[in-house]
Amino acid sequence: xxxxxxxxWISLYVxxxxxxxxxxxxxxxxxxxxxxxxxxxxxxxPTVSRMTIATVSDDETFEQIKKxxxxxxEVIKVIDFTDIFVRMKEILYVKVLKCTPExxxxxxxxxxxxxxxxxxxxxDSVLVEFVQTATKNDAVVKxxxxxxxxxxxxxxxxxGIESISMMER
Amino acid sequence: xxxxxxxxxxxxxxxEEGVDTIFGYPGACTxxxxxxxxxxxxxxxxxxxHEQALVHEADAYARTTGKVGVCLVTSGPGATNLVTGLATAxxxxxPLVCFTGQVARHxxxxxxxxxxxxxxxxxxxxxxxxxxxRREDLGRIIKEAFYIARxxxxxxxxxxxxxxxxxxxxxxxxxxxxxxxxxKPNTSVHMGQLKRAxxxxxxxxxxxxxxxxxxxxxxxxxxxxxxxxxxxxxxxTTIMGRGAVPTTHPLFIGNLGMHGAYAANMAVSECDLLxxxxxxxNDRITGKLHAFAPKAQIVHIDIDTASISRxxxxxxxIVADALExxxxxxxxxxxxxxxxxxxxxEAWKEEHPLTMKNRAQMGPKDIIDEMNRQFxxxxxxxxxxxxxxxxxxxxxxxxxxxxxxxxxxGTMGYGFPGAIGAQLGNPDKKxxxxxxxGGMQMNIQxxxxxxxxxxxxxxxxxxxxxxxxxxQWQKLxxxxxxxxxxxxxxxxYRRTNGEEMPEYTPDFVRLAESYGAKGIRVTKKEEIAAAFxxxxxxxxxxxxxxxxxxxxxxVYPMVKPDGTLExxxxxx
Numbered sequence: 022x023x024x025x026x027x028x029x030w031i032s033l034y035v036x037x038x039x040x041x042x043x044x045x046x047x048x049x050x051x052x053x054x055x056x057x058x059x060x061x062x063x064x065x066x067p068t069v070s071r072m073t074i075a076t077v078s079d080d081e082t083f084e085q086i087k088k089x090x091x092x093x094x095e096v097i098k099v100i101d102f103t104d105i106f107v108r109m110k111e112i113l114y115v116k117v118l119k120c121t122p123e124x125x126x127x128x129x130x131x132x133x134x135x136x137x138x139x140x141x142x143x144x145d146s147v148l149v150e151f152v153q154t155a156t157k158n159d160a161v162v163k164x165x166x167x168x169x170x171x172x173x174x175x176x177x178x179x180x181g182i183e184s185i186s187m188m189e190r
Numbered sequence: 191x192x193x194x195x196x197x198x199x200x201x202x203x204x205x206e207e208g209v210d211t212i213f214g215y216p217g218a219c220t221x222x223x224x225x226x227x228x229x230x231x232x233x234x235x236x237x238x239x240h241e242q243a244l245v246h247e248a249d250a251y252a253r254t255t256g257k258v259g260v261c262l263v264t265s266g267p268g269a270t271n272l273v274t275g276l277a278t279a280x281x282x283x284x285p286l287v288c289f290t291g292q293v294a295r296h297x298x299x300x301x302x303x304x305x306x307x308x309x310x311x312x313x314x315x316x317x318x319x320x321x322x323x324r325r326e327d328l329g330r331i332i333k334e335a336f337y338i339a340r341x342x343x344x345x346x347x348x349x350x351x352x353x354x355x356x357x358x359x360x361x362x363x364x365x366x367x368x369x370x371x372x373x374k375p376n377t378s379v380h381m382g383q384l385k386r387a388x389x390x391x392x393x394x395x396x397x398x399x400x401x402x403x404x405x406x407x408x409x410x411x412x413x414x415x416x417x418x419x420x421x422x423x424x425x426x427t428t429i430m431g432r433g434a435v436p437t438t439h440p441l442f443i444g445n446l447g448m449h450g451a452y453a454a455n456m457a458v459s460e461c462d463l464l465x466x467x468x469x470x471x472n473d474r475i476t477g478k479l480h481a482f483a484p485k486a487q488i489v490h491i492d493i494d495t496a497s498i499s500r501x502x503x504x505x506x507x508i509v510a511d512a513l514e515x516x517x518x519x520x521x522x523x524x525x526x527x528x529x530x531x532x533x534x535x536e537a538w539k540e541e542h543p544l545t546m547k548n549r550a551q552m553g554p555k556d557i558i559d560e561m562n563r564q565f566x567x568x569x570x571x572x573x574x575x576x577x578x579x580x581x582x583x584x585x586x587x588x589x590x591x592x593x594x595x596x597x598x599x600g601t602m603g604y605g606f607p608g609a610i611g612a613q614l615g616n617p618d619k620k621x622x623x624x625x626x627x628g629g630m631q632m633n634i635q636x637x638x639x640x641x642x643x644x645x646x647x648x649x650x651x652x653x654x655x656x657x658x659x660x661x662q663w664q665k666l667x668x669x670x671x672x673x674x675x676x677x678x679x680x681x682x683y684r685r686t687n688g689e690e691m692p693e694y695t696p697d698f699v700r701l702a703e704s705y706g707a708k709g710i711r712v713t714k715k716e717e718i719a720a721a722f723x724x725x726x727x728x729x730x731x732x733x734x735x736x737x738x739x740x741x742x743x744x745v746y747p748m749v750k751p752d753g754t755l756e757x758x759x760x761x762x
Binding site for chain 2: 036038043051093094096098
């Protein structure tokens, strides 16, 4: 079943109720679907939450995932983000610890290159905030892990919305 | 405005929903509901002896009446005992609404006495589940629960009721309408797709209908039979679909699948159009997937989009209720040329007819044949195992008959409580349970319920002293190493080398009698007819008929696990 294994995205409107997140994530674990990342937050309507889900799957499994999500009572709408124009970003915090002065210079250079923000600074540590695609964040984490002795990473998971002007993802 | 407690509103809601019978077992968290039910006479309350049996009874009640089955159990163990029954109902698409007691809101999460997260535990085996957190939501939630349970692909819904919410005063109103934004079941048929499918049916040289449990659930049998009569297209059914056309119908070939008839499995393998309705192509019917209906284009009608193109690739998918779809089909179908194809099928039937060796000893088929002779207006409830397959193969299911069983989950212990639920819902029908000696002992405490409710069930126990289906696999594929399947094994047997064994373990006849039921033991062919006659005369209590049968009787044909449908073991 390796035909067309690739990363795909779904945007999901769900009832903002206790247990819904657990039901959605339980579907993925219970049916052995890959769940790459899942973010959730309320929308302009406080009774509705919106999720952005990333999964690595083949065509058939992905079709089944969408159908299974659709049949859940708490799911209001399923939008397949895979082949439409969307804006999608992920927040990433990287804290570089035990920095030498040279390290700090390099952190600033990396931040500048990636259009990231240095948002906090200590005697031997720097905190950088990246807001970019998850793929770019992957690259940043890999790079910074190689460059510095001790780093601390926290990622938010991708959030996405359909673009207005049909620009690139 | 008048205010009433949640407990009172619940009882009112049940009446509004037309509930006439509920299956309940009391406890600390639901005692106030028991009290409200005690004060009224419109709803009959059945008290089973175990919550697992309770949910099976509600399930069979629903399957045989078309109504929603209703359960009421307490928190903690009362709720967890529902789990197997919920999964059973979920797998076979049975509409249930189960109310579970819950500790008061301020105690939730405290590991309080008899507290469990039952909504969390049952999330993957219910269609919907919710804890009522606010008194003002209670009426709406119950209304939605009944709607969700019975519409679309039916299924079990669980409502968890914290004790303090139920004691709180609130509106006495029960809503009339339902509007759930995320749940809009399909109620129409895509005519373009259906016509395309019918065109393919007309053009096909070797067309075949495959009817699943969906046809029975939608009660589409009669219309479907008309369609079959008009088109002259032969029919195979899944076990759950048996009875979609009367099994005596000349175009009915048999069940397909692991223990399907030879001709039915051959027909699936050779057909060029498989027109399937209300089945999910479970692994027990398809065998090896790549070799399933290899020469056929496949049409699939199902109410559940997620069942379509899941296990097998479908050429024409149609999302629709079986009754809606079949009714529309009935308007448009034309006769098909199937004479030559039928000749081929008849030849397969002759080559390997579905039968068992006729021996001097009493065999399962003798019992079921007699059942067919004596009962034409009946509900047959099978448990799970070899006897279930024998029933599925040989029981004639004609217009006035219905067969139910735990098809998807394969729950041992379903048969006896299932018969109780069926009889409670159908007092004028003869209800016959068929069970093995293993499954019978999984819910045997229900004799008390059956006797006290004066249910004239007939319980057939096929006793071979073994867990026969597993033993069959051990005999065929595990070198006759009968590990864990001998129901008479144990220290006593080992110590005395089998020489000091009690005659029966248990003595089913005396056990039935101890509850006030009737018990009959049958060991010879010649006694079968008389035993059924005697059971029929016993109109106020259940009759258990124990048939002593040979463990060497196996279910044939058999598709090897992971084999293809064409490679059947016909007989050893």
